[in-house]
Amino acid sequence: xxxxxxxxxxxxxxxxxxxxxxxxxxxxxxxxxxxxxxxxxxxxxxxxxxxxxxxxxxxxxxxxxxxxxxxxxxxxxxxxxxxxxxxxxxxxxxxxxxxxxxxxxxxxxxxxxxxxxxxxxxxxxxxxxxxxxxxxxxxxxxxxxxx
Amino acid sequence: xxxxxxxxxxxxxxxxxxxxxxxxxxxxxxxxxxxxxxxxxxxxxxxxxxxxxxxxxxxxxxxxxxxxxxxxxxxxxxxxxxxxxxxxxxxxxxxxxxxxxxxxxxxxxxxxxxxxxxxxxxxxxxxxxxxxxxxxxxxxxxxxxxxxxxxxxxxxxxxxxxxxxxxxxxxxxxxxxxxxxxxxxxxxxxxxxxxxxxxxxxxxxx
Numbered sequence: 001x002x003x004x005x006x007x008x009x010x011x012x013x014x015x016x017x018x019x020x021x022x023x024x025x026x027x028x029x030x031x032x033x034x035x036x037x038x039x040x041x042x043x044x045x046x047x048x049x050x051x052x053x054x055x056x057x058x059x060x061x062x063x064x065x066x067x068x069x070x071x072x073x074x075x076x077x078x079x080x081x082x083x084x085x086x087x088x089x090x091x092x093x094x095x096x097x098x099x100x101x102x103x104x105x106x107x108x109x110x111x112x113x114x115x116x117x118x119x120x121x122x123x124x125x126x127x128x129x130x131x132x133x134x135x136x137x138x139x140x141x142x143x144x145x146x147x
Numbered sequence: 148x149x150x151x152x153x154x155x156x157x158x159x160x161x162x163x164x165x166x167x168x169x170x171x172x173x174x175x176x177x178x179x180x181x182x183x184x185x186x187x188x189x190x191x192x193x194x195x196x197x198x199x200x201x202x203x204x205x206x207x208x209x210x211x212x213x214x215x216x217x218x219x220x221x222x223x224x225x226x227x228x229x230x231x232x233x234x235x236x237x238x239x240x241x242x243x244x245x246x247x248x249x250x251x252x253x254x255x256x257x258x259x260x261x262x263x264x265x266x267x268x269x270x271x272x273x274x275x276x277x278x279x280x281x282x283x284x285x286x287x288x289x290x291x292x293x294x295x296x297x298x299x300x301x302x303x304x305x306x307x308x309x310x311x312x313x314x315x316x317x318x319x320x321x322x323x324x325x326x327x328x329x330x331x332x333x334x335x336x337x338x339x340x341x342x343x344x345x346x347x348x349x350x351x352x353x
Contacts, residue, residue, distance in 0.1 A: 046203070054207075057214035069298045076300055136309060138296055141205060142188035144309050 075135040083134060084145035154351040158265045158343040160235065166226035167344055173222060176201060176215035177286075178324060183208030190317055213294075220287060227280070240273045248274040255333075265340055265349040275326050282323035289316040 089095045107119040138144040159167075179201035186194045187205040202208025230236040247270035254260040255271050262269060268276065292303035292312035306312040334341050343349045 054210040054214055057217070058210055061213050065295075069295065073298055073300075075297045136296070138309060139188070140209070142184065142190075142313065 078134045078136070078146050080134060082146045084147055087147045088143060088145050090139060090141075155348040156264075156266055156351050157347060158349045159347045160229075160233075161347060162225070162229045162233075163235065164344055164347055166222050166229070169218065169222040170226065173215050173219040174283075174323075174327070176211055177219055178320065180208040180211035180215070181320060184212060185317070190313060216287075216290070219283070223283060223287070239268055240277050243270060243273045243277065262337055262340070265343055275330060279323060279326050279330075282319045282326070285319040286316060286323065289313075289319060 091098075103122050106122050108121075108125065109119045110117050134146060136144050136146050179199065182195035183197070183200035183202045184205060186197070186200065187208075200208065202211045230240075251260055251269045251271035252274075260269060260271065262272075288302065289306055289312045292299050292306060293309065293316055296303045296309040296312070303309050303312050306315045339349070
């Protein structure tokens, strides 16, 4: 039924219909072009204009978060029994490649918008007031673990 | 015959057509970048093919996801606001009974679903469109909970915490993608519906 109406109208060469078909074809091609562009998502993201737009949106998001959220809200704490064991190891090197640090010569260097940039040694760090809490660590990759 | 051919009926209002395409574009970006984010730490034993994803790597995909999120949410507010206050939802999506949805779905599977008047949605369409709207609402809420699990910890708690919200986000995505694919297959099967979501009009077939 549907097919017959379509054929009949085509036979009459209604200019309106033909225009609408051309429009449809154009749209379809447009859509597949868009899909192609998305398929090479990597190249698209590397484009300078796109990169600028994404960075701009990222900065806007930072500002929006500043307005929307309460900087004093703390993460919920968990009992010791909730600690994830084993806690996932996540680094750019494997667990067996962990490098040993010599505690005696270790120094924590500070930089940025601070007055006192004096490096900290381990004993100095240990002498600072200490507190501990058990919270959920949420990685930007998506996984989470309590520790 | 000539007179009948000149008869056009309005099928989709301008707001619906514009928000539909903005939504389609935003969802394409959200799904493609979301799959890349999923791949960084898969919930299940599979990864999405990287060729189908957007962003190139995790940080790039997150940038796309958090940029298109505004497009999706603002466009969604316009659409849902219009749908509620203009009576569009009430007229087009309701009444909706489970019995009608079931019988229309069975008819669709047998290839016998009538869709003569493009201005009136059948029950299967109503259920599908309503489900997509609900999926998107759940996706936005679970997405917010994943994005800010400390600030929005009460919202996350509703979904069983951060890990629960991840699962909700994944399954709402899966359901939405499935319905969208069925939607596209239906448009291919009944191609005369396609121009109406662009021009808003359809030829009266009587």
